[in-house]
Amino acid sequence: MSDIRDTGTAPVAEPIPDVLADLVASSLADMVQRQDQIPQARVEELAASAPRPIDVLPAFQSQGLSVIAEVKRASPSHGDLAAIPDPASLARTYAEGGATAISVLTEHSRFRGSLNDLVAVRAAVDIPVLRKDFICDPYQVWEARAAGADLVLLIVAALEQQQLVDLQTLAGELGMRALVEVHTEDEVARANDAGAAIIGVNNRNLKTLDVDRDTFARLAPLVRNDAVKVAESGLLSAADVHNAHHHGADVVLVGQALVTGDDPAQVLRTFLED
Numbered sequence: 001m002s003d004i005r006d007t008g009t010a011p012v013a014e015p016i017p018d019v020l021a022d023l024v025a026s027s028l029a030d031m032v033q034r035q036d037q038i039p040q041a042r043v044e045e046l047a048a049s050a051p052r053p054i055d056v057l058p059a060f061q062s063q064g065l066s067v068i069a070e071v072k073r074a075s076p077s078h079g080d081l082a083a084i085p086d087p088a089s090l091a092r093t094y095a096e097g098g099a100t101a102i103s104v105l106t107e108h109s110r111f112r113g114s115l116n117d118l119v120a121v122r123a124a125v126d127i128p129v130l131r132k133d134f135i136c137d138p139y140q141v142w143e144a145r146a147a148g149a150d151l152v153l154l155i156v157a158a159l160e161q162q163q164l165v166d167l168q169t170l171a172g173e174l175g176m177r178a179l180v181e182v183h184t185e186d187e188v189a190r191a192n193d194a195g196a197a198i199i200g201v202n203n204r205n206l207k208t209l210d211v212d213r214d215t216f217a218r219l220a221p222l223v224r225n226d227a228v229k230v231a232e233s234g235l236l237s238a239a240d241v242h243n244a245h246h247h248g249a250d251v252v253l254v255g256q257a258l259v260t261g262d263d264p265a266q267v268l269r270t271f272l273e274d
């Protein structure tokens with residue numbers, strides 16, 4: 001008996017799937033559809049009449065840990081997390097539990113969010129609201145402001161350096177702040193160079209979706225001194241949150257642990273206890 005297998009054809013290398021690239025593409029495709037309905041001039045009018053932006057920076061810079069609590073129905077890594085039929089009511093619960101700001105995922109294809117969720121949350125609470133999406137076009141920054149956002153997420157891995165700088169400048173011109181997200185040393189350097197005031201270290205690699213909870217502790221010392229440091233993703237317990245704080249996080253961004261818990265306000269309180 002021979003155990004020689006058929007090696008007649010060399011294995012074809014599978015392209016490494018890049019989830020981030022897919023998410024950016026689908027976010028942009030959705031944007032183009034909305035742009036058809038609401039042209040640039042109209043979104044600018046809507047932005048001008050939106051609720052005035054709230055500056056999140058003073059609260060993030062104050063003593064102690066701040067939490068950004070996320071409205072998240074689903075994710076590419078975990079599928080469905082929670083139905084969240086009433087994002088406004090969840091946002092009120094977060095605010096009562098002591099959240100400093102609320103993140104609303106507005107991406108539809110994998111996160112099941114929408115700009116309507118953001119509008120509803122903005123109307124329900126008086127704390128800052130973050131538009132969490134795959135933003136790479138100025139139009140998305142305008143629509144964030146038109147929907148009432150105070151902050152936008154800018155993911156360094158999804159942007160050229162000039163785009164990052166330009167989108168951050170536009171957010172500032174519209175009275176918003178940018179949460180500039182990084183996952184590698186090079187990306188920290190780019191966020192620092194862009195002069196980002198709020199830098200989030202994502203423990204999750206958005207290209208592969210792998211989580212490494214040590215990423216924040218490893219990269220935090222490289223973040224410019226005057227920036228607010230945000231630890232993002234994979235923080236499931238109070239111990240995880242306290243550990244991030246111990247390693248220098250001024251802010252933690254938490255989704256899954258809150259939306260899947262029975263009592264999000266209570267979970268938040270345990271995160272905020274010393």
Ligand SMILES: O=P(O)(O)OC[C@@H](O)[C@@H](O)c1c[nH]c2ccccc12
Pocket residue numbers: 070072132133155181202232233234235253254255256257
């Ligand atoms: O649900 P978690 O593991 O607590 O993670 C929240 C948040 O960090 C995560 O949703 C996130 C961080 N950066 C992103 C960029 C895009 C989409 C989602 C994210």
